[in-house]
Amino acid sequence: MGNIFKDKLFGLVVPLIAIGFGFLAGGVIMLLSGNNPIDGYVALMQGVFGEVYYFGETLQRMTPLIFSGLAVAFAFRTGLLNIGVEGQLIVGWFVSVFVGIVIEAPMIIHLPLAILAGALAGALWGFVPGILKAKFQVHEVIVTIMMNYIAMHVVNHFIRNFMLESGQRTAFINDSASLSSDFLTSITDFSRLHWGFLIAVAACFVMWFILWKTKKGFELRSVGYNKHASSYAGMNVNMNIILSMSVSGAFAGIGGAMVGLGTYNYANILPSFTNLGFDGIAVALLGSSTSIGIFLSAFLFGGLKEGANNMQSQAGVAPELVEIIIALIIFFVASSYLIRWIYSRLQSKKEGK
Amino acid sequence: MKKRFMMLVSSVVAAGTLLAACGEGNNEDTTPVNNDANGGNEITENEENNNNDGNNEATGDGEGFSSKMVTDTGGVDDRSFNESAWAGLQMFGDDYPEAEVEYIQSNDASDYAPNLNRLARDGTDITFAIGFLMEDDIRTVAQQNEDQNFAIVDTVVMEDDETISNIANITFAEHEGSFLVGAVAAMHSETDHVGFIGGVESDLIKKFESGFKAGVKYVDPDMEVTVQYAQDFNDASRGQQIADTMYGNGVDIIYHAAGGTGNGLFTEAIDRARNGENVWAIGVDQDQALTEGEWDEGNVILTSMVKRVDQAVYQVSEDTMNGNFPGGEVLEFGLEDDGVGIAETRDNVSDEAIEAVEEYEAMILNGEIEVPQTDDEYEEFESSL
The missing domain is CATH 3.40.50.2300 (Response regulator)
Structure with missing residues (x-):
């Protein structure tokens, strides 16, 4: 009993230590580059909590990160590494915006339809690597990475040739498909916070429910723990792999829909990856693939990115520094084995006394 | 098993980060140092100062005036228009030592709106958006901050076929x-x-x-x-x-x-x-x-x-400081006002x-x-x- 509690606590300790180390190392780098780390971090905090506008923008930023984190985590629970969240998110973004522009319908139909379309597009983009993995043993990491490039260039092609409205973007979506909220905007002093945030919170529950409260979820996790044992127990491993990749892709696709229908209300030609999907890998890793963990780490990453801009304007710290801190946090999380080892050494010393 | 899995995860994350980095090759040489971001620009800058000395007819030292810019994702040392715009602002800061000049870099497209907003909220007298990619964001931000002055480089911001009264549109021939x-x-x-x-x-x-x-x-x-x-x-x-x-x-x-x-x-x-x-x-x-x-x-x-983005930024800053903010206007800098032309280096020509x-x-x-x-x-x- 005590052990279980200890394990749970430990699951929380490792990410926190990793974050602590990340910030510490970031502070050292600021010192080395001639900035005052305290000023820098104060500016970072003010850039998140200083004004409701910044806070609203932080929540807006974490919305797609929650979805990409959930997407990575969902596949991860089935023992799959979905590096293609980026591409699934891009197609979800594009298709939801497409539906948002082309179709005219009352909001109660239009909005869910647009989000669903995004989810389906993402699911399709996850289904392909899933089926290749299940049928032909093609490693999903390779396929998903390639699919990212395909997604970006195909979407760019469609926008450039068929939907270009002004400059680099499509037309705005119809209001009936928009997640933008005058209410949320007004309480956060014109930030781009939108209803998608609430959908993201709901999605965290959905993932937790699917994985932990349904029979299918049990199967998915079981395949993740041990494919062969699951197969021996009579589960259809291949089906579960395909399903897991598709659901994962659907999460990512909805994440893209949040960006398209909520933040921007259009899709644009992407000069390079959005990185929302890749950051999702970090979010899932730091959140140890749990719903609540993903929510919290999405907030951390969203806040870091939002606050970074304030760091440079107020404290003169290069925005790249935040990228370095994020990279270091990921590094420390990934080397949690090291933290575990140090921790257990300390623990046994204590007990020795 | 667990250990091997963790190894796999960390290597995959590393690969993912690497690949992500490949995607944005523009960042490869972005090491912004606020004090002196553009070594390569010094020559142009000096000439610029000489050129401008003639028309700076005692307009004070710029006290209480601030002119700031938001770069696009190219970063402030992109050896292109962001760098040039910042050179123009620095020039302005040298000529009017009391005026405040500053830049904020945008790491990706989602930074544009918050960055523009940040400068507007700080009460910046004129906020420059460098690059046409910020067209939509500056339109929204300008409409939300009607008392603030904005300018955008390389495009004309329209709303219902009309320009917006608090955005100056800087274009080049x-x-x-x-x-x-x-x-x-x-x-x-x-x-x-x-x-x-x-x-x-x-x-x-x-x-x-x-x-x-x-x-x-x-x-x-x-x-x-x-x-x-x-x-x-x-x-x-x-x-x-x-x-x-x-x-x-x-x-x-x-x-x-x-x-x-x-x-x-x-x-x-x-x-x-x-x-x-x-x-x-x-x-x-x-x-x-x-x-x-x-x-x-x-x-x-x-x-x-x-393309003398530096000239344009300088001039619009100066005009704004003197109370002549060209809001809603479309400014085209052409051959006539040395806005475009052939480079000084022409040894090979x-x-x-x-x-x-x-x-x-x-x-x-x-x-x-x-x-x-x-x-x-x-x-x-x-x-x-």
């Missing part, structure tokens, strides 16, 4: 400058075949293309011009690939309007020059020969089409070509040559030759 380098290219080409590499196809880059082609054909209607778009502003390897194909097909001078993609052109030109081939490249936006194209026996950059350029410049100024800006106008121009 890139076609005119491109015409001049086109003429230079035509006079220097030995194979009678020149090339153009564009970034992403858009109205803006079309102006470069049309002007360049017109300049070439004006000198010699039989010249061949190959045009190709990289569909990317930050893909140097793609630029090199295109340049390789063009040079391979007998092109000997290539002009680019492709931002970071153009750096691949210079790499390819240097490689070929080392092999003894007689090829040239033409730079864009800044006097690129100062920072690029150098090899053991000279420089492969024939000349550059410069023959005297003959320079004379011709001066002649054409005068002809454009007095309206004798009307430089085309779009495909349609170009066709008309070509058939009139």
